[in-house]
Amino acid sequence: MSEIHPAVSAPVIRRTVVTGAAGFIGSHLAHTLLQAGATVIGVDRRGPASDKFTAANLSVLQGREGYIPVTADLHDCAIDPLLVDTDVVFHLAGVPGVRPSWGWQFSEYVRSNILATQRVMDAAIRMRVPRLVVASSSSVYGVTSGGPSVESDRPRPASPYAVTKLAEEQLCLAHAARAGCPTSVIALRYFTVYGPRQRPDMFIHRALDAALTGRSLRLYGDGHQRRDFTFIDDVVAATIAAGTSPDNTSVLNIGGGTNASLIDVINIAQSLAGREIDVRSDRARSGDVLSTRADTRLAEAALGWRATTDLPSGMRVQMQALTHSTYPAAA
Numbered sequence: 001m002s003e004i005h006p007a008v009s010a011p012v013i014r015r016t017v018v019t020g021a022a023g024f025i026g027s028h029l030a031h032t033l034l035q036a037g038a039t040v041i042g043v044d045r046r047g048p049a050s051d052k053f054t055a056a057n058l059s060v061l062q063g064r065e066g067y068i069p070v071t072a073d074l075h076d077c078a079i080d081p082l083l084v085d086t087d088v089v090f091h092l093a094g095v096p097g098v099r100p101s102w103g104w105q106f107s108e109y110v111r112s113n114i115l116a117t118q119r120v121m122d123a124a125i126r127m128r129v130p131r132l133v134v135a136s137s138s139s140v141y142g143v144t145s146g147g148p149s150v151e152s153d154r155p156r157p158a159s160p161y162a163v164t165k166l167a168e169e170q171l172c173l174a175h176a177a178r179a180g181c182p183t184s185v186i187a188l189r190y191f192t193v194y195g196p197r198q199r200p201d202m203f204i205h206r207a208l209d210a211a212l213t214g215r216s217l218r219l220y221g222d223g224h225q226r227r228d229f230t231f232i233d234d235v236v237a238a239t240i241a242a243g244t245s246p247d248n249t250s251v252l253n254i255g256g257g258t259n260a261s262l263i264d265v266i267n268i269a270q271s272l273a274g275r276e277i278d279v280r281s282d283r284a285r286s287g288d289v290l291s292t293r294a295d296t297r298l299a300e301a302a303l304g305w306r307a308t309t310d311l312p313s314g315m316r317v318q319m320q321a322l323t324h325s326t327y328p329a330a331a
């Protein structure tokens with residue numbers, strides 16, 4: 001393992017735009033940036049009245065000093081005025097989730113993940129924003145041999161969602177590679193992120209919910225799928241480091257470098273809650289890969305970052321948040 005050096009004299013982010021600020025990862029990122037004293041323009045097409053999960057995400061941001069919410073769809077809103085004097089755009093807005101992307105909703109994935117991204121990148125260049133960090137996905141690797149994925153591996157996306165995420169990151173990088181482009185791009189390939197306020201369609205949320213409430217849990221396939229589950233605080237730290245890093249490495253894996261099976265997750269959830277989960281077997285879903293695991297050496301070298309939260313500790317924090325709504329602690 002290479003030695004980790006915290007970013008030395010990284011420039012401070014004064015004013016930033018976080019797209020997808022009403023979402024799971026975006027709301028955590030915006031919250032941490034606000035705590036660090038930045039002005040955060042949070043852009044999202046959802047608002048507090050959209051649904052209870054979005055309301056919970058936004059509740060940690062509303063009314064905080066420095067937070068400027070903008071409810072708008074990046075596919076057709078005016079973006080330039082939002083980017084005046086911006087140090088970094090964190091572009092997290094998008095339609096996530098592997099399994100729903102096969103059906104009619106595909107056009108939604110294209111609309112937000114590709115067409116809206118093109119508009120955001122175009123605007124960032126026009127407004128001469130120095131850095132754009134874009135949320136890409138481990139799903140771009142597709143089916144692997146089970147070993148860690150390296151950024152230089154040939155992407156083999158196995159779902160329509162993954163195709164749009166690969167298009168999204170490559171679109172931003174193609175713009176950035178043009179001669180004279182004022183905006184440098186770092187694409188972060190996040191590996192299955194979990195933690196407080198995780199999206200309710202995701203497995204760890206559902207497993208903890210089942211363990212706490214007694215509701216049944218649908219298990220797609222045999223449960224031997226493995227994921228490099230990555231805790232939200234680690235993801236936020238990597239994302240902020242990418243916003244200020246002098247290193248211009250363009251694609252970085254953001255994962256823990258280990259993985260666990262869905263059965264491991266069920267066992268941890270049961271022991272945390274002290275209750276057996278009623279597991280209902282269901283068919284394996286198309287596009288679900290057997291295993292993900294990040295090779296994190298590039299991220300360590302470029303960002304001086306390494307994930308520090310193990311799965312049982314992170315799941316404990318997520319469970320406590322589900323039971324007490326105490327996360328993040330008021331600060």
Ligand code: NAD
Pocket residue numbers: 019020021022023024025026043044045046072073074075091092093094095096097111112116135136137138165189190191192193194199
């Ligand atoms: P999320 O659904 O909680 O947040 C995404 C937000 O983007 C939502 O609030 C949504 O309203 C907003 N959005 C979508 N399209 C928009 C548009 N056209 N205009 C304005 N806002 C729009 O998802 P998340 O889990 O927080 O994921 C955030 C990003 O990270 C996504 O780009 C996702 O693809 C990527 N990602 C997530 C994970 C993960 O494990 N959660 C892993 C890899 C990559």
Ligand code: UGA
Pocket residue numbers: 096097098136137138139140190191192193201202203204206218219220221225227262285288289
């Ligand atoms: C997650 C996110 O949902 C994607 O948006 C993201 O891009 C991706 O991580 C990534 O790393 O790039 P996924 O790994 O499928 O995708 O994470 P979950 O939705 O939590 O699913 C994990 C596993 O649990 C999958 O095998 C899925 O089939 C299974 N699962 C999920 C169930 O068995 N039951 C459920 O109710 C939900």
